[in-house]
Amino acid sequence: MINTRYRISCGRIAGRSHSASTTPCQDYAGARRTHEMACIALADGAGSRPHSEAGAKVVVKEALGLLADRFDEIDAAADSDPTLAAQMIMDHLLAALGKKAKGLGYEVGALASTLLFAAHKANRFLAGHIGDGVIARLSHSGDAEIVSYPDNGEFANTTVFVTDPHAVRRFRLYRGDCDSQSIGFVLMSDGTAERLYEKSTGRAAAAICKLLTWNASLSKRKMKAVLDANLKQAFAKKSADDCSIALLSYCGR
Numbered sequence: 001m002i003n004t005r006y007r008i009s010c011g012r013i014a015g016r017s018h019s020a021s022t023t024p025c026q027d028y029a030g031a032r033r034t035h036e037m038a039c040i041a042l043a044d045g046a047g048s049r050p051h052s053e054a055g056a057k058v059v060v061k062e063a064l065g066l067l068a069d070r071f072d073e074i075d076a077a078a079d080s081d082p083t084l085a086a087q088m089i090m091d092h093l094l095a096a097l098g099k100k101a102k103g104l105g106y107e108v109g110a111l112a113s114t115l116l117f118a119a120h121k122a123n124r125f126l127a128g129h130i131g132d133g134v135i136a137r138l139s140h141s142g143d144a145e146i147v148s149y150p151d152n153g154e155f156a157n158t159t160v161f162v163t164d165p166h167a168v169r170r171f172r173l174y175r176g177d178c179d180s181q182s183i184g185f186v187l188m189s190d191g192t193a194e195r196l197y198e199k200s201t202g203r204a205a206a207a208i209c210k211l212l213t214w215n216a217s218l219s220k221r222k223m224k225a226v227l228d229a230n231l232k233q234a235f236a237k238k239s240a241d242d243c244s245i246a247l248l249s250y251c252g253r
Helices: 016-021 052-080 082-104 190-196 207-217 220-238
Strands: 004-013 027-033 037-044 115-121 124-130 134-138 144-148 172-177 182-188 243-252
Touching: 004 027, 004 037, 004 207, 004 220, 027 052, 027 243, 037 052, 037 182, 037 243, 052 082, 052 115, 052 124, 052 172, 082 172, 115 134, 115 182, 115 243, 124 144, 134 190, 134 207, 144 172, 144 207, 182 190, 182 207, 190 207, 190 220, 190 243, 207 220, 207 243, 220 243
Parallel strands: none
Antiparallel strands: 004 243, 027 037, 037 115, 115 124, 124 172, 134 144, 134 182, 182 243
């Protein structure tokens, strides 16, 4: 059995526009780790929907549980039929959102959000993305590279959400081998991406490498302090939007 050491970190903060109006942060980020795998997920609630922060929390928690429980099944499905694998994930998320919406007395569209996730198990990775935001990783050369780019709509500041009709057609699923001894993934909402993704060139910012290096080496307490400081002093000051980030680092040993 491959012995892997995982380090996971995540954080979020309300953007300037939400802080000024006392609107709750509509981003949500989470992580889960077992003895043999780890996964991270992040969602950005639609600003125009009344309960999008609840929807973001639902899809993150459901995605993490699904990946932890059924990684091998999803990986195999993604290999043989990516459309089937995407439908499997979407059906699970929509069922959970439907239950939450019913409890709130709203239509499911009131819980609209994006979703990004990444998981690692036994030198295999799975990543999924619907909507805007960015997924990045360290390449084998040690440079930051983009895995999944923002999926924006026809007009500026529009995107696709998990609850949209036919959203499964826009769901992007990635899988592959990770044979490097030290590597990691970063998920970022569009607010955070304003500092960590160079839109004009389509490249990942060099700061991603530094964040993943810190995540792999610092204690959990120190890494939380680093993320909190960056969210307050760098990301939130740059963006009027909410900012969230999730990091997954893993080293074979």
